[in-house]
Amino acid sequence: MTPDWTSLDRELSRWQDDGLxxxxxxxxxxxIAPTPQLDRLIELSERLALPAHLAIVARDATPALADRLAQVDALVPVVHGWAHENHASAGDKKAEFGTHRPIDDVLEDAENALTRLRGLLGDRLQPMFVPPWNRIDTDVEPWLAGLGYSALSTFTPRRRAKAAPGLWQINTHLDPIDWKGSCGLVAPTLLLSQLVTQLAARRKGQADVAEPYGILTHHLVQDDATWGFCEDVMRRLLDGPGRAWVFDERII
Structure with missing residues (x-):
């Protein structure tokens, strides 16, 4: 079924009319490692001229992944927790960096993640912390800058530009995967309604218009429909008021 892009096209036209x-x-x-799915991600990133920030699970990242990243400019490696392990109690939402264990253990994992990926990737790594499942305890956030991170990324529009002193908050906003159902593509009608609502709120000054608008993908599990929808959305945004944004701690 072909999505109806009318509402999105209309909203993007309003952005352009307002000079936004x-x-x-x-x-x-x-x-974690090179895969055919990663190659597909790279190809799409290059085709769109939109770098993908690749959130890497630090403990399990392979030297082969480092070698693959050294061959391309399309990917920006960032830190995706330590082991992507759930430490939450049964019945609680999954979290690796939540309140379910001593904060010293949590901070040690965050520090080890940055150290290992810097050793593996060198200067290619950007010190953005992406907690698995987009969940992190607020008591952990103030410590991240001291560990060497300069940005935190979770999901949903940010409440403020900085999560803590020295730590920018740069979130994602649109996740196309139906995690609670088929793990396929969420109904495009729902995704487009969410996207248009978020863009309209920014245009009207009801949300942070300065925060980069984030598309969240998971290359290892996406089906063809999800890949296709993501490409169509990103292309429409970039053909309109959208401009590619890349995290770089030196200039942010």
Missing amino acids: ILPIWWRDDDA
């Missing part, structure tokens, strides 16, 4: 620019960024989670 929409910074667009892309985050893709759960990388």
Whole structure:
């Protein structure tokens, strides 16, 4: 079924009529090693001229992944927790960096993650912390800058530009995967309604228009419909008021 793009096209036209620019960024989670799915991500990123910020699970990242990233400019590696392990109690929402264990253990994992990926990737790594499942205890956030991170990324529009002193908050906003159902594509009608609502709120000054608008993907599990929808959405945004945004701690 072909999505009806009318409402999105109308909203993007309003942005252009108002002379507004929409910074667009892309985050893709759960990388560990080179795969055919990673190659597909790279190809799409290059085709769109929109770098994908690749959130890498630090403990399990392979030297082969580092070698693959050294061959391309389309991916920006960032830190996706330590082991992507759930420490929550039964019945609680999954979390690796929540309140379910001593904060010293949590901070040690965050520090080890940055240290290992810096050793593996060198200067290619950007010190953005992406907690698995987009969940992190607020008591942990003030410590991240001291560990060497300069940005935190979760999901939903940010409440403020900085999560803590020295730590920018740069979230994602649109996740196309139906995690609670088929793990396929969420109904495009629902995704487009969410996207239009978020863009309209920014245009009207009801949300932070300066925050880069984030598309969240998971290359290892996406089906063809999800890949296709993501490409169509990102292309429409970039053809309109959208401009590619890339995290770089040196200039943010």
